[in-house]
Amino acid sequence: MDKPVIILGAKGIAQAALEIFNSNEVVTYGFLDEDKSLHGTEINVVPVLGHTEDEGFLKLIGKKCEAFVAVDDNKYREFLVKMLNDVRKVQPVNAIHKTSFISSDAAIGHGNFINSRVGLGTAVKMGSHCILHTGAIIDHQADLGDFVQIGAGSIINSGVKISKGAFVGSGAVIVSGISIGKNARVGAGSVVISDVKDGETVFGNPAAPIKK
Missing domain, CATH: 3.40.50.20 (Rossmann fold)
Known part of the structure; x- marks a missing residue:
């Protein structure tokens, strides 16, 4: 730049x-x-x-x-x-720390914050204006929408789809193939083994919806 x-x-x-x-x-x-x-x-x-x-x-x-x-x-x-x-x-x-790893065939948009030791695997698609905190792992073929935030040390496994505005707390694990809905929230340390609906908040191991 x-x-x-x-x-x-x-x-x-x-x-x-x-x-x-x-x-x-x-x-x-x-x-x-x-x-x-x-x-x-x-x-x-x-x-x-x-x-x-x-x-x-x-x-x-x-x-x-x-x-x-x-x-x-x-x-x-x-x-x-x-x-x-x-x-x-x-x-x-984009603000991309020099210690992060981005696969040569990953596709990312504009205005993203990618902190130190973040990894983006093969064929990852990431929209614009996302925030990926330290050490987050986005495995191959995961798909992140715009304005997604991923907490430090979280693991987003292969083929996961995370829709616009969703938040994943620090240390969470999203297993392969899961979909996280628009503006959904995943609590820190949670293990998500089933799809999360739009606007839903889940927490725990395995993650379950929090009743409002």
């Missing part, structure tokens, strides 16, 4: 995103965040410049800078991505 990057968000995964760009010798121009108390502060000597919707800084994106959206909350993440698409006519770049 030739241009420096502006990171939208200065909390949660933002500092990890900075480390990822540092690992790839990409210059981070600064952070933007909606929390005014952070403006004028620094994260590892990189300044928090202003608000995520500050046109003065946003106008740099696509011309002098690239952008990466480092926001954990999916709704706000989607809002910022749409703003970049509509207003700046750009797609956020």
